[in-house]
Amino acid sequence: MNNDFVPTLTPIVLLDLSLLTMLIFVAFTMLKSRHLFAVAMLSGIYSLLSAAFFVSLDAVDVAFTEAAVGAGISSVLMLGAMLLTSRREKPVISNRAPVALAVVFAVGSVLFYATIDMPAFGDPNAPANVSIGQEYVERTPDEIAVPNIVTAVLASYRGFDTLGETMVIFTAGVAVMLLLGAGSVRGGKPVDDVPVGDPKDGE
């Protein structure tokens, strides 16, 4: 494989790095926070930052989905789920923290070791860019004739996959209806007991 691609530190790469730094910062803030409302909001911020990162990677369709689903619907559903439980997470006192830390460091170092074999960021000769991806780009204008290749792959070339995805979403809706809806124990009626959390917690 003739690999003469040398990655350079362009402004775009700097932007990517700063976005990734912010993602890590948000993730650690979520880990430390015990206030579930703040955690739900931070998960929305995390999705929005991921969407910005995907835009910078030129994956606008993925970014659009992440912004709509991750930052939009998920936050609302998280808040809805939070209302059914307490407002604050109980502090976890664990004496197994050193073991967990050791496992995390071991797995992390293996993953870092694996990245050495990966193609450089933006390498035009990376396997993702040369084999099937290139074929879709070349054949879509002749075979499907829609300008957005992502749509051509999603709805036509991989139409069967998308049928399965739609089925998954349909199944999720049916499952929620069965668990919480008219067929459930409470018959879909509002819960009239008092919220679990202590009112003082929310202040």
Add this chain to the structure above:
Amino acid sequence: MEHLILRVTTKILFAPILLFALYVQFHGDYGPGGGFQAGVIFSVAFILHALCFGLDATKRALPQNFLVVGMVVGFMLYAGTGVATMILGGNLLGYDALAPASTHHAGQHLGILLVEFGVGMAVASTMLTIFYHFAGREPEIDPKHW
């Protein structure tokens, strides 16, 4: 009259959000977007309505029964397109069978439009169903709980 600003903003934004969802839905062939994103945006408009005017008002505007129909019809539209292409002599979801004589792949365009519309309908109905069921369990939130 609580939350006057939120109510006015929601009333102004509701229709444009629905319009944007339709744009994302039917412009998916040409730009970013498609059924999944459009369905989510469509349901977000109604979730915004529910957050401002209460779930009961939203359920009067768009009853749960409609959503069940939307879920089923959306999925059946997708699967039905696949079955239709098989009946017309092609493979499952091989859209060229929809317009075999076309020289500019009209069958592909029609097929993608139909399945994306099915996806949008199924996603919007499912998201709203999940939201209705989660939000419908809890009495009104006491502001001091925030």
